[in-house]
Amino acid sequence: MASSAAPERGRNIDLEGAYRAAEERFTAANPGSLAQYERACESLPGGNTRTGMYYAPYPLAMARGEGAYMWDLDGHRYRDYAGDFSAGLYGHSNATVHAAVREVLADGVTFGSASAHEAKLAALVCARLPSIERVRFCNSGTEANIMALVTANAVTGRDKIMVFEGAYHGGTLSFPPGGSPINVPFDFVLAPYNDIAGTNALFDEHGDSLSAVLVETMQGAGGCIPGDADFLALVRERATRHGAILVFDEVMTSRLGPNGRQGALGIIPDMTTLGKYVGGGMTAGAFGGRADIMAHYDPRQKGHFVHHGTFNNNVLTLAGGAAGLERVYTPKAATALTESGEAFRQRLNALGQKHGLPFQAAGYGSLMNVHFVAGEIRSHHDLAGRNLTALDLFHLEMIAAGIYITRRGYMALSLAVSEDDHDYFVSAADQFLGTYGELISA
Numbered sequence: 337m338a339s340s341a342a343p344e345r346g347r348n349i350d351l352e353g354a355y356r357a358a359e360e361r362f363t364a365a366n367p368g369s370l371a372q373y374e375r376a377c378e379s380l381p382g383g384n385t386r387t388g389m390y391y392a393p394y395p396l397a398m399a400r401g402e403g404a405y406m407w408d409l410d411g412h413r414y415r416d417y418a419g420d421f422s423a424g425l426y427g428h429s430n431a432t433v434h435a436a437v438r439e440v441l442a443d444g445v446t447f448g449s450a451s452a453h454e455a456k457l458a459a460l461v462c463a464r465l466p467s468i469e470r471v472r473f474c475n476s477g478t479e480a481n482i483m484a485l486v487t488a489n490a491v492t493g494r495d496k497i498m499v500f501e502g503a504y505h506g507g508t509l510s511f512p513p514g515g516s517p518i519n520v521p522f523d524f525v526l527a528p529y530n531d532i533a534g535t536n537a538l539f540d541e542h543g544d545s546l547s548a549v550l551v552e553t554m555q556g557a558g559g560c561i562p563g564d565a566d567f568l569a570l571v572r573e574r575a576t577r578h579g580a581i582l583v584f585d586e587v588m589t590s591r592l593g594p595n596g597r598q599g600a601l602g603i604i605p606d607m608t609t610l611g612k613y614v615g616g617g618m619t620a621g622a623f624g625g626r627a628d629i630m631a632h633y634d635p636r637q638k639g640h641f642v643h644h645g646t647f648n649n650n651v652l653t654l655a656g657g658a659a660g661l662e663r664v665y666t667p668k669a670a671t672a673l674t675e676s677g678e679a680f681r682q683r684l685n686a687l688g689q690k691h692g693l694p695f696q697a698a699g700y701g702s703l704m705n706v707h708f709v710a711g712e713i714r715s716h717h718d719l720a721g722r723n724l725t726a727l728d729l730f731h732l733e734m735i736a737a738g739i740y741i742t743r744r745g746y747m748a749l750s751l752a753v754s755e756d757d758h759d760y761f762v763s764a765a766d767q768f769l770g771t772y773g774e775l776i777s778a
């Protein structure tokens with residue numbers, strides 16, 4: 337690893353000092369990204385239009401990507417382990433997806449009419465996700481979740497929505513430990529994730545006024561914390577008992593097996609929301625579910641719900657998404673990526689044990705999050721004591737080693753990342769833990 341020189345006595349003797357030294361090396365190595373960042377600050381608040389892209393001292397600006405790799409403005413090459421927060425499932429410039437997009441691009445893109453493309457992607461989605469009998473497209477995972485919730489409110493005539501502590505369902509549906517001032521103003525009931533007794537108590541209190549229960553089968557942005565099967569089964573059973581619509585947010589997790597996480601668990605919600613990779617890497621969102629619920633959107637029916645959306649059927653997303661699901665991320669490919677991701681995650685966990693350090697990769701399959709914390713992680717409470725300075729340092733040192741991960745330690749493996757890349761990553765992480773282990777455990 338280029339920059340992980342042993343910490344110098346008297347200079348970066350503690351973890352904070354080691355982090356500051358890593359920032360100095362980062363700044364020296366990335367003048368092109370710095371200049372870009374300074375330009376961006378003149379017209380964007382903090383140079384930023386997507387909060388997760390920011391990290392100190394300033395974010396790298398990428399210039400191009402190919403397969404498993406990306407190159408920044410200073411010409412450095414990175415193995416891409418962030419996978420655009422799971423939207424980049426196909427890797428950069430996947431030939432099949434690109435060919436499909438180029439083909440429709442040549443025919444013009446904004447028809448303002450129906451086309452053959454929406455039905456094709458819709459059929460593929462319905463065939464994959466057991467809960468989705470009918471689907472509608474929109475433009476983001478956030479929008480998909482908002483649509484699912486307003487659908488549930490309109491169908492049930494109720495307006496209370498159960499969500500879970502630590503959940504992330506979009507920029508305006510975010511439930512981190514301190515809350516969010518920019519959430520949509522729904523009447524939320526905040527329940528404890530993976531806590532059957534606590535969730536049962538809230539169902540006892542609010543069950544009959546709930547329109548929807550919205551839950552991730554694995555909390556993604558919350559740290560890649562898988563939902564226990566018996567917890568999710570309990571949520572399913574109680575939602576049914578109270579007549580609330582159960583919505584699984586599978587925006588991230590639908591990639592974790594041929595039939596989404598719901599298929600693997602055998603727990604089928606009433607509605608499911610999708611996004612990220614489902615548009616082949618382009619702007620995407622979808623909400624779907626039981627035919628009787630989705631029938632409210634049938635414009636032939638009297639009193640149907642009106643759901644417009646200029647770009648709901650944009651042909652680039654639909655064609656790219658369909659090519660990806662039909663020819664690249666086949667059920668077989670989904671199983672293989674989940675298995676290889678799980679093996680990689682176990683190798684990272686073995687490093688924590690080898691070095692006797694509080695280092696682990698939580699998650700499942702191709703989605704995982706590195707945490708510097710000891711013990712089992714079953715909810716955001718278990719992350720309260722994590723060492724964030726160690727994580728920030730890990731992030732900058734992985735970048736210095738040519739590995740691009742997110743600042744919060746989240747990783748989404750693409751189909752382009754190889755076993756050789758995994759070997760390289762494991763060796764870089766091993767070296768990091770060897771170099772900084774004493775400071776981390778101090």
Ligand SMILES: Cc1ncc(COP(=O)(O)O)c(C=O)c1O
Binds near residue numbers: 475507557585
């Ligand atoms: C589980 C989950 N739901 C919803 C969203 C929001 O999707 P989008 O960023 O497309 O609005 C995300 C995004 O990270 C997500 O992880």
